[in-house]
Amino acid sequence: MKAATSDEYKILGTRPIRHDGADKVTGKAKYGADVQFANLAHGKILRSPHAHARIKSIDTSAAEKVPGVFAVITANDFPDPQDKIADLGEGPVTLSHLGSNVMARGKVLYKGHAVAAVAATSTHVAEQALNLIQVDYEILEPVLWVLDAMAEDAPLLHENVFTDSMGEASEKPSNIEKHLHFEKGDIEQGFAEADIVIEREFKTASVHQGYIEPHVATADWNEDGQLRIWTSTQGSFTVRHQTAELVGIPLSRVTVYPCEIGGGFGGKIAVYLQPVAALLSRKSGRPVKLVMQRDEVFEGTGPTPGSFVRVKLGAKNDGTLTAGKAWIAFDAGAFPGGPIGPGCMCVFSCYDLPHATVDGYNVCNNKPKTQAYRAPGSTHVAYATENVLDEIAGELDLDPLDLRLKNAVKEGSRRVDGPVYPEIGCVEVLEAVKNSEHWNAPLEGPYRGRGLALGFWFNCGLKSSATANVNTDGTVTLIEGSTDIGGSRTSLAMQLAETLGLTAEEIHPQVADTDSVGYTDVTGGSRVTFATGLAVCKAGEDIQKQMRQQAAVLWDCDANEIEISGSTFSRNGNSISFQELAAKQLQLGEPIVGRATVAPDCSTNGFGAHIADVEVDPETGKTTVLRYTAIQDAGKAIHPSYVEGQMQGGAVQGIGWALNEEYFFGDAGDMKNASFLDYRMPTCLDVPMIETIIVEVPNPDHPFGVRGVGETPIVPPPAAITIAIHNATGVYMRELPASPPRLWKALQEA
Amino acid sequence: MKNFEYAAPANVESATALLEKYGDAAKILAGGTDIIVQLREGLRAADVVIDIKNIPEIVDYQYSADVGLQLGAATPCYRIYGDEELAKAYPAVLDSTRIIGGWQIQSRASVGGNLCNASPAADSIPSLIAHQATCHIAGPHGRRSVAAQDFCTGPGRNTLEQGEMLVALTLPPSKPNSGSAYLRFIPRNEMDIAVVGAASWVQLDDSGESIQSGRIALAAVAPVPLYAEEASSWLSGQPATAATFVEAGELAKNIVSPISDMRGTAEYRQHLVGVLVKRTLKIAVERARTNQ
Incomplete structure (x- = not known):
């Protein structure tokens, strides 16, 4: 496939009103909490007050006698999965771990760990x-x-977890569940060639995805054994699979109805409530609804790892990087699994290092099981690498942008974890920084500073399906399975519209349940606009093939004699529009239904650079973000408003991570700030309008050149902000968050 | 949250009778912005919730330049910052009512409720103390008054005895050449709880160069909001200069006993006392000079 240039497009790059917009602004859109049934029972979950404890016994007898209580369950109500491992779409998962996270079995491993549930x-x-x-x-x-x-x-958290060190298991059980090692070139030689070597250590706190909508699930276990689940999720098919495995029924017995979703950011992929609601429903004989409160969301669902990262870089006096060494340790939280792989992948992913080694460790500890959070693992490591790079620029008296340009990866560069980049936009992004008004604008005044940082996320392909029904009024109903978090319905409809020569409004996109659409992986990995988009384009081509055949019937000719241009089918001076042909479809032959499934096995490689201007109050240590610009290669921005929205949203989340967000634990391992009051995400008064510059270097693996854009924007902010703080105050903040008390203390000690 | 009875008495006597009858199992509902959350989250429990918003003297206020302010305990915040005369007379109170929660909260939440909730970090209490507010309490055995700085007795605890309720606050009339200000430090810019709060009130001499008297009050640095007595009395006769503001802040630091928690360390809080006293005195003096 060859990407076209943007001026060939009629629909792509425009900004139509989103299809789900009216329902959302008028409050009609159905979220998980809106699900109601006449005989609905309401569930609540008992959670551990301790961060680490053995459960000696659970006595539910008194609870069962309370009038109005329909069912009480504990881990004993779940089948024991023993050693079974299942592939749940994002790699293999040990089911006993997944199940024990949903309902503690034998031990509680974090405060907030579920131990029992009631329906009443x-x-x-x-x-x-x-x-x-x-x-x-x-x-x-x-x-x-x-x-x-x-x-x-x-x-020790688990007696049955052994360190997997590049495929070799440790002899003794360990909290270190995984050790990864990557290398490229000769690290000794690389540092020997350097004129300057800087090594620094960085720490980051656990931070939460912070979606506004708490987790919610309603389950109805029918008398015929069929289980229906309405829920807020990033992937209805993975919820189906996980729930079926945990409650011990075939997945075809489960139908998952995805509701509208109030944010996920990676945190709404693993199941928490769905299997519990299912078993409560089976036991009570009623549909059961479970809704988390905010403290349950913070204490019981996935934050991203807290981390320790050591990065060492060597450079020649002209700024050429010669070698890089990284040692990364991430929280896994209560159970194995987490983004250590991507952390290792991303630590040097923006720079062409001839010699590098990376060691990564994933470590179980008494925090909630970590979950994916927007570019999982990349923000932690970019924070470290970008700060060391900034220090090298300072020591060598080089422009930080020129230093990055000099070492930026390009087509053909090999990353430390193996892959060789195809056509990418890292250099183009940096050039856009260089040409931007912001980068060239003066920043004056005491305690003010500007920071620049680069970030990368690989973005995945995975599997998607789409069906498109041509209606006799000339419109098309698009049925797909990617739950819509960031406006993907419209971005997908636009791709189908472009393919068929229609308008976005002539496409009616629907996100369907697991019985109504082909298998589709999660909305994650910045994959939907790319991969489900690919399926949609192919479904459009399938429609054109069928309509060409009908036109051939109409004109009594061979189908391959029909030419298609936009929405017009023509042959030898005859022409007929898409709408006219759609109207005749039932007379001419079979109903027209386009379908496609895809499994693109590739990354779409998103690079972004952010510029932050800050001012620090030296008396209080408080940082104010004065101006902020996000620059990113989107490949092709299908709906620029949604691309900009992703860039702005990611930047704001990253600013929160940089300045104030953290899990604050007491000595007993209890989270002290499990509310939006004290877990300080930025409000609209805490950030300036985030400016955006979209760069378009087409992705060769997509007909329109689309790259994933959702995750990259959270990668640069902590680095850009802390570099700006350094330029404002002379102090490098090597621990996140750079909160006012911490920055004040650092200024005192400087 | 368990079920509770709801009562909405029409006068103070009926309310105090209910309070006496139910004791600790009765909770007062004014704006409800604290109590409803506390009941739902299991932080407090009630058998009966007494809604006092049907009692006229509790939901309204009266002000005259000669007599001062009589503020019904359940008067919502927005009524205060919506009144230009009040804003001019009691600027620190205005500062406080503008930052307690967002607009929705300010439409319900009251200064009296903020006081009764007795949070060490309450935004309105330092301003009440700085403005020499008096708390008027009704109970089964009649009425009594206490100074605002004596109302709170510990985190979440106050001087009210069984059967008693706060009816109103009175603030003395504004003095000539006076001004006040309240500032809190929060890591964000809104919707947050004070790491430290400070209110300062000053009266200048006719030249505007010297402080005749001053009052400084602090929040979130002790189990209760504090009146900084030594620092306040030291201000009398001092020049209204930056050096004075700094020195007053240093004196105010002496009386604090902050804790370290998720909002800041004890060391940081003590430091912020100096910063906020300095900054509020500066604003208060500017307001005194410009009669704002």
């Missing part, structure tokens, strides 16, 4: 019953900081 006439009755459940805990010492958890004598 109301949440108030359910709460009353929860208070009567007696859990006898043997409290164990918790371990929270990742390096502490790696120590030989650290409290």
Whole structure:
């Protein structure tokens, strides 16, 4: 496939009103919390007050006797998955870990870990019953900081987790569940060639995805054994698979109805409530709804890892990087799994290092099981690498932009974890920085500084399906399975419209349930506009093929004699529009239904650079972001407003990560700030309007050149902000968040 | 949250009778912005919730330049910052009511409720203390008054005895050449809880160069909001200069006993006392000079 140039497009690059817009602004859109049934029971979950404890016994008898209580369940109500491993679309998962996270079995591993659940006439009755459940805990010492958890004598979370070190298992059980090692070139030689070598250590706190909509699920286990689930999820098919495995029924017995979703950012892929609601429903004989409160979301669902990252870079006096070495340790949280792989992949992904080694460790500790969060693992490592690079620029008295341009990866560069880049836009992004008004605008005044940082996310392909029904009024109903988080319905409809020569409004996109559309992987990895987009384009081509055949019937000719231009089918001076042909389809032959499934096995490689201007109040340590610009290669921006929205949203989340967001734990491993009051995400008053510059270097693997854009924008902000703080104050903040107390203290000590 | 009875008495006597009858199992509902959340989250429990918004003297205020302000305990914040005369007379109170929650909260939340909730970090209490507010309390055995700085007795605890309720606050009339200000430090710019709060009130001499008297009050640096007595009395006769503001801040630091928590360390909070006292005195003096 060859990407076309933008001026060939009629629909792509325009900004039509989103198809789901009216429903959302008028409050009619159905979210998970809006699901209602006449005999609905309401569930609540009892959660552990301890960060680490053995469950000696659970007595639910008093709770079961409360009037209005329909069912009480514990881990004993779930089948024991034993050692079974299932591939849930994002790699193999040990089902006992997944199940024990949903409902603790034997041990609780973090404060907020679910231990029992109740279904009752109301949440108030359910709460009353929860208070009567007696859990006898043997409290164990918790371990929270990742390096502490790696120590030989650290409290051990799992007797059955052994370190997987490049395929070799350790002899003794360990909190270190995985060790990865990558190398390229000769690291000794690389540092020997350097004129300057700088090595620094960085720490980041656990931060949450912070979606506004809490987790919610309603399950209805029918008398015939069919299970229906309405939920807020990034992937209805993975919810189907995970739930079926955990409750022990074939997946064809489960139908998942994805509701509108109020944010996910990676945190709404793993199941929490769905299997619990299912078993409560089976036991109570009623549909059961579970809705988390905000503290349950913070304490019981995935943050991204806290981390320790050590980065060493060597450079020649002219700024040419000669070598890089990274040592990365990430929280896994309560159970194995996490983004250490991507962390290793991304630490040097923006720079062409001839010699490099990367070691990564994934470490279990007494925090909630970490989950994906927007470019999982990349923000942590970019924060480290970009700060060291900035320090090298300072030491060598080089322009930080020129230093990055000099070392930027391009087509043919090989990343430390193996892949060789195809056509990418890293250099073009940096050139856009160089030409931007912001980069060239003066920044004056005391305690003000500007920071520049680069970021990368690989973006995945995975699998998608789409069906498109041509209606006799000339419109097309598009049925796809990617739950719509960021305006993907419209971006997909636009791609179909462009393919068929129609308008975006002539396409009616629907996100369908798991019985109504072909298998589709999660909305994640910045893949939907690319991969489901690919399926949509192919479904459009399938429609054109069928319509060409009908035109051939009409004109009594061979189908390959028909030419298609936009929405016009023509042959020898005869022509007929898409709409006219659609109207005749039932007379001419079979109904026209386009379908396509895709499994693109490629990355779409998104690069972005951010410019941050800050001002620091030296008396309080408070940082104000004065101006902020995000620049990114989108390949081809299908709907520029949504691309800009992704860039702005990611930047704001990254600014929060940089300045204030953190899980604040007490000595007992208990989170102290499980509310939006004290878990300080930025409000609209805390950030300036985020400016955006879209760069378009077409992706060769997509007919329109689309690259994923959703994740890259969260990667540069902590680096850009802390570099700006350094330029404002002379202090490098090597621990996140760079919160006012921490920055004030650093200024005192400087 | 368990079920509770709801009562909406029409006068203070009926309310105090209910309070006496139910004791700790009765909770007062004014704006409800604290109590509803606390009931839902299990932080407080109630058998009966007494809505006092049907009691006229509790939901309204009266002001005259000669007599001062009589503020019904359940008067919502927006009524205060919506009144230009009040804004001019009690600028620190205005500062406080503008930053308690967002607009929706300010439409319901009251200064009296903020006081009764007795949070060490309450935004309105330092301003009440700085403006020498008096709390008027009704109970089964009659009425009594206490100074605002004596109302809170610990985090979430106040001087009210069984059967008692806060009816109103009075603030003395504004003095000539006076001004006040409240600032809190928060890591964000809105919708946050004070790491430290400080209110300052000053009266200048006719030249505007010297401080005749001053009052400084602090929040979130002790179990209760504090009146900084030594720093306040030291201000009398001092020149209204930057050096004075700094020195007053240093004196105010002496009385604080902050904790370290997720909002900041004790060391940081103590430091912020100096910063905020300095900054509020500067604003208060500017307001005194310009009669704002």
